[in-house]
Amino acid sequence: MNIDFNKTDGLIPVVIQDEQTLEVLMLGYMNQEAYDKTVKENIVTFFSRSKKSLWTKGETSNNFLHVKSMRIDCDNDTLLIKVKADGPTCHTGSRSCFNTDYNKNFILQLEDIIADRYTNPKEGSYVNKLRAKGLNKIAQKVGEEAVETVIAALAETETDMINESSDLVFHLLVLLREKGLSLDMIAKNLEERHK
Numbered sequence: 001m002n003i004d005f006n007k008t009d010g011l012i013p014v015v016i017q018d019e020q021t022l023e024v025l026m027l028g029y030m031n032q033e034a035y036d037k038t039v040k041e042n043i044v045t046f047f048s049r050s051k052k053s054l055w056t057k058g059e060t061s062n063n064f065l066h067v068k069s070m071r072i073d074c075d076n077d078t079l080l081i082k083v084k085a086d087g088p089t090c091h092t093g094s095r096s097c098f099n100t101d102y103n104k105n106f107i108l109q110l111e112d113i114i115a116d117r118y119t120n121p122k123e124g125s126y127v128n129k130l131r132a133k134g135l136n137k138i139a140q141k142v143g144e145e146a147v148e149t150v151i152a153a154l155a156e157t158e159t160d161m162i163n164e165s166s167d168l169v170f171h172l173l174v175l176l177r178e179k180g181l182s183l184d185m186i187a188k189n190l191e192e193r194h195k
Contacts, residue, residue, distance in 0.1 A: 004076040005032050011047060012077050016089065019068040019082035020112055021105035025089040026097040028057070030079065042067045044081060063087035107169060107183070114177050130174055138178050141171045 005012060011029045018025055028046035030038065034054050037045040044065035045056040058064030065083040072079055090097040117127035130138050145168040152164040176182060 001070070001072050002076055003032075003035065003072060003079070007075075007077045011049070012079060014044075014046065014079045014081055016044065016065060017080060017082050018105075019084055020108050022108075023096055023100060023105060024098060025065075025083070025085060025095070026057075035079075038067060038081075039070075044083060057089075058086060061087065061091075063089065065089070107173070110170070111173050111177070111183050114173050118177055127174060130171075131178065135178055138171070138175050142168070142175050145171050 003012060010031050014028050014030050016025045016028065017023065029049060031047040034045045034047045037054065043056060043058070044067060045054055047053070048055045056064070064086045066086070067081055068084055069082045070079060088095055114127050117125050118131065121128045130141065145164065149161070149164040149168045152160040173183070176186070
């Protein structure tokens with residue numbers, strides 16, 4: 001990357017974003033040395049403006065930020081780094097330094113949790129119980145939840161509708177995983193259809 005550290009007196013702003021949910025987690029600053037260390041280790045290191053030294057996020061909390069991708073802006077003076085966070089990003093214990101109320105993209109995170117259950121089965125996991133019953137049972141559950149969602153929409157409360165819709169989305173995510181598909185594929189297809 002051709003980063004222009006000189007334009008901003010040796011420091012560039014760095015936006016940290018969760019690679020799965022796309023939630024903005026924090027803003028930090030890097031100098032050339034912090035950038036080089038980040039690239040070398042694939043763990044985000046910043047330049048602390050108050051301490052005037054490098055600090056690797058997570059060096060005291062173990063909540064490291066693992067680099068998944070880096071993008072530079074059109075002016076070559078700001079970085080966007082997508083990460084996988086080991087835990088809360090903010091020193092207050094919050095997921096994000098911006099104190100977001102809830103993870104608006106939890107469905108993307110749930111897709112990862114389901115994938116993890118496939119890779120690392122857990123005793124008593126509902127996902128693993130469904131998987132053991134096979135594709136036909138998983139598909140049947142999606143159908144059942146779809147019908148229950150329609151019934152809730154037509155004759156039940158808003159809470160029932162939310163609960164049944166949640167069940168439908170969850171079972172659809174399991175079915176997608178069973179078929180080797182992802183929400184990313186669905187999103188790309190929908191984007192293409194929209195054009």
